[in-house]
Amino acid sequence: MESIQTLSNQYALGHSQPELERLVHQERFLGELTEIMLLKAGLVPGMRVLDVGCGAGDVSFLAAKLVGPEGAVIGVDRAPEAIAFAHQRAQSAGLPGAQTMAMLRYENGPDSAIYAWIEQLTRTLLPLMQQTGVATAEEVQVDTLAGRMRQEAVEKGCTLITPPLVAAWARKE
Template sequence: MADKDPGSYVMGNTSEEADRLGMQASLYDRHTEYLLRTAGLKEGMHVLDVGCGTGEVSLCAARIVGPSGRVLGVDREPGVLARARDNAAASPFENIAFEQGDLADLDTSGSFDAVVGRLILIHLDDPIGTVKALTGLVRRGGVVTFQDFNISRTRAVPDVPLVTRSVEWICAALREGGRDPDMGERLAHVLRLSGLSDPRVAVAVPTGGPDSAAVTLIAESARSLLPVMERGGITTAEEADLDTLRARMSRACTEVQATVYVPELVAAWAELD
């Protein structure tokens, strides 16, 4: 999900969570690119992707800026950066580089046309301070943009109680871990408090049917958060029955021919005066 303090990332650092993140990235790929373009990324830009993880957002940015642009992805985790480099090597893009390091260690003032970050601010204890620091890396006239989720908006239409209950577990677990499940709706506020004027907002929402990746994402998110759920008394392994949760949700959605809306992906952005 992002560049994060391992102690603050409540969803764990397991191989299963890494697989879940890969599936999530695939589900949101087109939506991420749409929001980056809407925020003002364009051909020829030099872009910094903070908390780049395995590089999916970096690849989106590289597609937008083209061969005349450049993308630098930064993350503190060497394991995810290795996967990011593999992903980039398997892509047609040659305009991407990755570096390991903390955001606080970056010393490239005014070097970028845009700073982007997807699903990073939700995992930071001081998102305002982070945005302030990153703004200093952007040239005048450049763009600062972040994307994050509104997880409580996840739902099935018509309503499927098991989906609703699973989303409630996920949101409660994130709050138990000190994280805001609806960071997306706070992004514009964070940008304003960071000194950026007139931030704008756009939203994109993937959907799926009863047997889609949308259902899988909900079930696997609950799986990643089970330790937090149990510690917080939110639910138990027996009640959640995670090994059958996806199949049960799929059956329930099939019964009413539901459409599943996964978390809204919100982008907020501002141009530097």
């Protein structure tokens, strides 16, 4: 018997107010463990952190605490309700929105930040891509990647969404 698998782009639990509040309660239970994981991952003051799928913002808040005011954290979520909720919580907690926590949502169109983000991520991963034989620098053409993606996405009316479990850390130079 053949099975048909359908993948959804939607977060299974949704982004309702009760679900966002559930995430806050979950953080109270898992916060210490999450902080240990972030420390073991190497977060130190001055780093820049990208929290993809930030939801209510709790991991972003922990990361902001660890990287301090000289670092930066960007929390990204596709749900405007989650972004608004996390932004409100960041303001209530006294986190300086423009300096340590900025929320945004990936959208389509020529002005979206996703094109530059994917280009930079690809540039960072290019040595590993070459080492493992996934692609060569000539095949990727990373210097023109953002422009090519932007052009194709706009022409075809696409919306680009990153994989849900991508995170990146970098030391501030």
